[in-house]
Amino acid sequence: MSVWKYANPAKFMSLSGRALPALTVLSAFCLLSGLVWGFFFTPDDYKQGSTVKIIFLHVPSAFLAINIWIMMLVTSLIWFIRRHHVSALAAKAAAPIGITMTLIALFTGAIWGKPMWGTYWAWDPRLTSFMILFVFYLGYMALWAAIEDSDTAADLTSTLCMVGSVFALLSRYAVNFWNQGLHQGASLSVDAETHVDNAFYLPLLACIAGFVLLFITLVLVRTRTEIRLRRLSALQARGAAA
Amino acid sequence: MIALFKRDVMLAFRSGGGFGLALSFFLIVVMFVPFGVGADLALLAVIAPGILWIGALLACLLSLDRIFQLDFEDGTLDVLATSPLPGEAITGAKAAAHWVTTGLPLTLAAAPLGYLLNLPQEAYVWLVASLLTGTPALSFIGSFGAAVTVGVKRGGLLLSLLVLPLYIPTLIFGAQTVTRAATGQDALSTWAIMTALSLFAMAAMPFAAALALRVNLR
Amino acid sequence: MMPDLGKYADAVLSAYGISALLLVALVWLSLVQSARVRRKLAEEETRHRKHG
Numbered sequence: 001m002s003v004w005k006y007a008n009p010a011k012f013m014s015l016s017g018r019a020l021p022a023l024t025v026l027s028a029f030c031l032l033s034g035l036v037w038g039f040f041f042t043p044d045d046y047k048q049g050s051t052v053k054i055i056f057l058h059v060p061s062a063f064l065a066i067n068i069w070i071m072m073l074v075t076s077l078i079w080f081i082r083r084h085h086v087s088a089l090a091a092k093a094a095a096p097i098g099i100t101m102t103l104i105a106l107f108t109g110a111i112w113g114k115p116m117w118g119t120y121w122a123w124d125p126r127l128t129s130f131m132i133l134f135v136f137y138l139g140y141m142a143l144w145a146a147i148e149d150s151d152t153a154a155d156l157t158s159t160l161c162m163v164g165s166v167f168a169l170l171s172r173y174a175v176n177f178w179n180q181g182l183h184q185g186a187s188l189s190v191d192a193e194t195h196v197d198n199a200f201y202l203p204l205l206a207c208i209a210g211f212v213l214l215f216i217t218l219v220l221v222r223t224r225t226e227i228r229l230r231r232l233s234a235l236q237a238r239g240a241a242a
Numbered sequence: 243m244i245a246l247f248k249r250d251v252m253l254a255f256r257s258g259g260g261f262g263l264a265l266s267f268f269l270i271v272v273m274f275v276p277f278g279v280g281a282d283l284a285l286l287a288v289i290a291p292g293i294l295w296i297g298a299l300l301a302c303l304l305s306l307d308r309i310f311q312l313d314f315e316d317g318t319l320d321v322l323a324t325s326p327l328p329g330e331a332i333t334g335a336k337a338a339a340h341w342v343t344t345g346l347p348l349t350l351a352a353a354p355l356g357y358l359l360n361l362p363q364e365a366y367v368w369l370v371a372s373l374l375t376g377t378p379a380l381s382f383i384g385s386f387g388a389a390v391t392v393g394v395k396r397g398g399l400l401l402s403l404l405v406l407p408l409y410i411p412t413l414i415f416g417a418q419t420v421t422r423a424a425t426g427q428d429a430l431s432t433w434a435i436m437t438a439l440s441l442f443a444m445a446a447m448p449f450a451a452a453l454a455l456r457v458n459l460r
Numbered sequence: 461m462m463p464d465l466g467k468y469a470d471a472v473l474s475a476y477g478i479s480a481l482l483l484v485a486l487v488w489l490s491l492v493q494s495a496r497v498r499r500k501l502a503e504e505e506t507r508h509r510k511h512g
Binding site for chain 2: 132136142146147152155156159162174178
Binding site for chain 1: 464465466471472475478479483485486493501507
């Protein structure tokens, strides 16, 4: 008989298992249609030419890079307070997705920056903050990898995530103070005057939705893998003891 | 708690205790700068604040694992954990000892080293002031990192990866204090922000470090 | 079919290219790892079933 020792993981596995097929299709559809819309059916910007098309990759990935860290913070807190293993494993599962999004944001930003600002890199507050975020992700993932015992790792990484979040916030202000920058203002403001033009806004929203759905799909897949891994280690430990 | 503090300070001053090593490292790093960027005094004057801060920071970093590692390995930490002393008192005392034996000497050594880098006259006071109130942050934040990695074998590099990003705000405001003083601007506001950061670290980090230690001692 | 990207063709295409690369790598690695762990778990569970 298959024995999932903990009720919570079992429920999670069954629910996510049922949701995944639909989610996969939905995220693929949203992502592809958003990107196709943005790439093929939007005009060139009068100032930035066709490079404005990079916005459909750059803004969603940057948006997710930050929000995935916030998700990791929330799930770390849930683990810290309520000891739900699924929560701790979800944070672990999300980190590689977050770091990939950070990389995409950094690379697309650099490529966009060269024709627009004349340089691939500048120590502008927003770029610098993303570089710092990248290093935070790296540290978090390295810590998970360095600790053998799963519960110890969950405890230490969640503490790191919480402390790190405080300092990430402090860094944001420190970096803003340290160097005022080149980067343009908000693309996603509710106020129509400050956000990008409507022709770009709607496909941009579609791309963001696509990226978010992709994240949800991937984090479910990866969390399921982590739960199975935990189950595997438990079985192997039991087998070794027998 | 005072006894623990005194003991850690004594241990650090003994041979192999790391006290001399941090100072030597600071000196060597400062020496390396002209080798790396050239001996142009005007250039050195511009980068001196940053270099002195980074050198002190790295020297602090090197001795962080000593805060808990040795006591972890020989079982002293387990004994301390079962004593009536609260976890935060242990980590706080140890972090304070680390500062007295690392941050404080580095602060004092910084002025003569600043002279080697042609630091402008007006900046000396602020260099010492910023390091004096900034290095405690480095010790206390560092103690958190040390507590997290105490169980990891050869965890020095991991410790650096975890702790250095946490040092960024302190480094920015600390170095900015000295740079502003060197260029005749107001340094007090940045010094105040950095000092506030240190106070926050001294208040909060012992709890986070105690938490990590409890996890690792299970 | 392809819109006229003008002088920025290199930039736009390389941005899309590297993003595609990173996303595909992420998805692929996630799926491969998932399949591998699934298989190992199934093996381990049958082993346990046999030896009770």
